[in-house]
Amino acid sequence: NLSTPYVAKLLGAKELVVIKYDSDLSTVDDALTAKHRLGDSMLGVVLNRVPKPRMQFVEEVVRPYLERHGVRVFAVLPHERLLASISVGELAKVLDGEILCCPERSDELVEHIMVGAMTVDAALSYFRRRPNKAVITGGDRPDIQLAALETSTRCVILTGNLRPSPIILGRAEEVGVPMMLVRHDTFTTVEIIEQFFGKSRFYQERKIARFEELLDERFDFKFFYELLGL
Incomplete structure (x- = not known):
């Protein structure tokens, strides 16, 4: 029954928060709430399962807004049926x-x-x-x-x-x-x-290959590794 922030603090761990897109406003709210609760131990967020028609708005409006408010956005990932x-x-x-x-x-x-x-x-x-x-x-x-x-x-x-x-x-x-x-x-x-x-296990080769492609295309690994000191 320990909260995520408490466990992270106990272990001295850094957090990468994955936020499932529900709406533009709820995504902003969830990211800012996570930053408020976790503080400096939060490395940043990944905005996940963003509907493809909303991708441009999230990239051009939501992402810059969060970054201006101290929330690093490592990736914006589209919703993929596969x-x-x-x-x-x-x-x-x-x-x-x-x-x-x-x-x-x-x-x-x-x-x-x-x-x-x-x-x-x-x-x-x-x-x-x-x-x-x-x-x-x-x-x-x-x-x-x-x-x-x-x-x-x-x-x-x-x-x-x-x-x-x-x-x-x-x-x-x-x-x-x-x-x-x-x-x-x-x-x-x-x-x-x-x-x-949407709750099936993530072990099929096609799923893994597509997820790897998405991360290669959209995740800022260089910045992420720099923050980890790697």
């Missing part, structure tokens, strides 16, 4: 689902979730809006399942514990898209995924 993605295997685990085909594709990363509850005519144009997605649909909707398989889909989640037809499974095998069977209804499935999305 870094918040979840693997097909993780989805199967959290949903207690059964992967019916293509288990070798369980490491594929899902960046978007889409629900297929429309007419088949609307499904194709709807599914084409999002790449690298998981489509949640009823096990009794072969038309929607086929539409999902014709677009950039990482897996199809079949709700209601209803198995797909052999024709659907055969097509999924052809295009290399796992079909996952879950016992939950569609609404419950969406709720479970929403609670877990």
